[in-house]
Amino acid sequence: MKEEFNIISNLIEENTRVLDVGCGNGDLMKFLQENKTKDIRGLEISKEKVQNCLSKGLTVIEGNAESDLKQFPKSSFDYVILSQTLQAFLNPELVINELLKVGKKVIVTIPNFGYWRVRLQLLFKGTMPVTENLPHEWYNTPNLHMCTIKDFYNFCSTKNIKIYKSIALKKSRISEINKSNLNYKNLDSHLGIFLIES
Amino acid sequence: MNKNIDTKKIIISNPLKLDCGKEINNFPIAYETYGELNSEKSNAILVFHALTGDQYVSGKNPITNKDGWWSYVVGENKPIDTNKFFVICANVMGGCMGSYGPSTINESTGKQIGTDFPIITINDMVNAQYELIKYLEIEKLFAVVGGSMGGMQVLQFVANFPDKAKLAIPIACTSSHSAQNIAFNELGRQAIMADSKWENGFYSNYKLNPDKGLAVARMAAHITYLSEKGLQEKFGRKLQDRDSLRYGFEADFQIESYLRYQGSVFVDRFDANSYLYITRAMDYFDLSKQYKGNLSDAFKKTKTKFFVISFTSDWLYPTSENREIVIALNSIGADVGFIEIESDKGHDSFLLDVPSFLKTLGDYINSTYKIINERRI
Numbered sequence: 144m145k146e147e148f149n150i151i152s153n154l155i156e157e158n159t160r161v162l163d164v165g166c167g168n169g170d171l172m173k174f175l176q177e178n179k180t181k182d183i184r185g186l187e188i189s190k191e192k193v194q195n196c197l198s199k200g201l202t203v204i205e206g207n208a209e210s211d212l213k214q215f216p217k218s219s220f221d222y223v224i225l226s227q228t229l230q231a232f233l234n235p236e237l238v239i240n241e242l243l244k245v246g247k248k249v250i251v252t253i254p255n256f257g258y259w260r261v262r263l264q265l266l267f268k269g270t271m272p273v274t275e276n277l278p279h280e281w282y283n284t285p286n287l288h289m290c291t292i293k294d295f296y297n298f299c300s301t302k303n304i305k306i307y308k309s310i311a312l313k314k315s316r317i318s319e320i321n322k323s324n325l326n327y328k329n330l331d332s333h334l335g336i337f338l339i340e341s
Numbered sequence: 342m343n344k345n346i347d348t349k350k351i352i353i354s355n356p357l358k359l360d361c362g363k364e365i366n367n368f369p370i371a372y373e374t375y376g377e378l379n380s381e382k383s384n385a386i387l388v389f390h391a392l393t394g395d396q397y398v399s400g401k402n403p404i405t406n407k408d409g410w411w412s413y414v415v416g417e418n419k420p421i422d423t424n425k426f427f428v429i430c431a432n433v434m435g436g437c438m439g440s441y442g443p444s445t446i447n448e449s450t451g452k453q454i455g456t457d458f459p460i461i462t463i464n465d466m467v468n469a470q471y472e473l474i475k476y477l478e479i480e481k482l483f484a485v486v487g488g489s490m491g492g493m494q495v496l497q498f499v500a501n502f503p504d505k506a507k508l509a510i511p512i513a514c515t516s517s518h519s520a521q522n523i524a525f526n527e528l529g530r531q532a533i534m535a536d537s538k539w540e541n542g543f544y545s546n547y548k549l550n551p552d553k554g555l556a557v558a559r560m561a562a563h564i565t566y567l568s569e570k571g572l573q574e575k576f577g578r579k580l581q582d583r584d585s586l587r588y589g590f591e592a593d594f595q596i597e598s599y600l601r602y603q604g605s606v607f608v609d610r611f612d613a614n615s616y617l618y619i620t621r622a623m624d625y626f627d628l629s630k631q632y633k634g635n636l637s638d639a640f641k642k643t644k645t646k647f648f649v650i651s652f653t654s655d656w657l658y659p660t661s662e663n664r665e666i667v668i669a670l671n672s673i674g675a676d677v678g679f680i681e682i683e684s685d686k687g688h689d690s691f692l693l694d695v696p697s698f699l700k701t702l703g704d705y706i707n708s709t710y711k712i713i714n715e716r717r718i
Contacts, residue, residue, distance in 0.1 A: 160674075184676075190680065190681070190682075194680065194697060194701045197648070197678055197680060197701050197704065197705045198701060198704030198705060199708055200704075200709045200711065201678075202646070202676055202677065202678045203678050203679075203680075204667060204671070204677065204678060204679040205679055205681055206679070214667070214668040214671045214672060215672070216674070219674050
């Protein structure tokens with residue numbers, strides 16, 4: 144978690160306006176508030192988590208990214224963050240489009256389904272992968288649309304979404320993703336972090 | 342009510358132009374305070390009361406001898422902790438607890454003003470209460486808070502005085518009174534006016550009180566404050582002090598007896614004309630109309646932080662109407678948080694012991710107070 148927060152924080156310029164979509168208990172918001180910018184909002188679907196955020200004095204709205212991002216005007220945030228949540232939406236493409244409208248830049252992080260540990264489980268065990276990063280069983284997972292780093296990379300080029308920066312994370316090792324190392328990073332990283340713009 | 346209430350009161354001498362066009366001056370606003378104002382005057386919270394509330398937010402209400410109407414929220418070690426905050430609440434204009442209203446005695450006639458009282462609005466109420474804040478010499482409030490009609494006053498206050506509160510918490514309210522809400526209010530008013538003892542609003546001249554009509558108004562309104570599930574669970578078809586139906590029109594069912602009781606205690610503490618005037622003020626409330634149909638414009642000039650709260654089972658001021666406020670604020674990039682609290686207790690949830698509401702509200706107010714003080718805004 145800590146490495147992901149650091150990477151996200153490094154992608155953000157100081158004193159900018161940030162929206163964290165699917166902000167959970169507000170840990171990333173708190174982290175960014177202490178390190179980068181005071182002007183940060185959150186959107187979260189779970190009442191309990193919204194309550195936890197509000198209790199910490201964080202500005203969070205209870206709502207659903209698929210329907211409630213519309214209320215924010217175009218480019219009203221410098222950065223919109225979607226941390227490890229994309230796979231849980233019914234319609235990830237729609238959400239990405241909404242994020243790109245609301246934010247001048249968007250940071251998306253993706254639990255990589257192409258990570259070798261994940262692939263091995265399906266290959267050898269023949270069961271849906273359960274890992275530290277993807278702890279749910281197939282019957283109770285909130286993840287409807289798992290994808291790989293390569294999937295998301297290809298998605299961006301197909302949809303003409305500019306990738307400013309793409310970073311691969313393995314445990315605490317950070318590296319850049321580019322066209323030539325894409326297959327390798329897709330195999331060897333548990334998390335992909337993308338800074339994109341429409 | 343025409344009682345001798347020993348209450349804190351100021352007389353506002355500045356003329357106030359009402360929305361109806363009339364100008365008033367030298368009128369009383371009754372209020373109560375709790376806790377101490379700190380030396381920086383940075384810990385003041387103005388609480389706005391709802392339709393039938395009054396200035397007695399916490400502690401014992403000296404008129405009814407019951408707990409203050411927001412005792413779950415305001416008091417020592419409560420979510421709004423009076424060890425820490427200085428809480429102010431005024432009786433709204435049009436009310437019957439000492440502020441200027443239809444039961445105020447007209448000094449030239451020695452009689453109650455009755456329906457010669459001008460029609461007032463939420464805007465008028467808020468402007469009058471601002472005079473109280475000036476009188477208390479508070480430059481900037483830490484927060485303005487209120488539920489239901491209190492929430493409407495919160496919205497109006499920030500619209501009128503964009504730099505006078507750091508935080509605004511409208512709870513279970515709306516930015517414009519819906520047809521359904523106007524309909525229920527009209528039902529209540531017609532019940533009062535249909536009472537032959539109403540005498541066109543001059544009942545006190547004849548030593549009468551339209552208590553039957555007022556009780557019916559209260560009974561109808563009370564139903565709207567609860568939820569169907571809450572009613573069913575609490576009362577169902579349970580019978581009142583009897584084993585079988587009596588085949589008559591007495592209160593066979595517990596729910597009937599409960600509503601009759603609610604009606605009867607209400608008439609002892611509330612003035613029928615005040616009920617007419619205050620419900621009218623609520624009906625006239627349409628903040629977006631005040632800003633040519635664009636609610637966002639009401640908040641364009643403010644840096645106030647907002648926290649909007651609604652309740653799942655509130656069908657009088659449903660989540661959708663509270664969300665409209667959030668949407669209007671978001672669309673101008675205002676600082677707004679929002680939560681819908683899970684509760685079976687209907688609109689009345691904000692007045693009752695709903696632990697997740699009390700905890701969220703208290704934690705939010707306290708951590709925001711800390712954050713704002715640290716930043717010395």
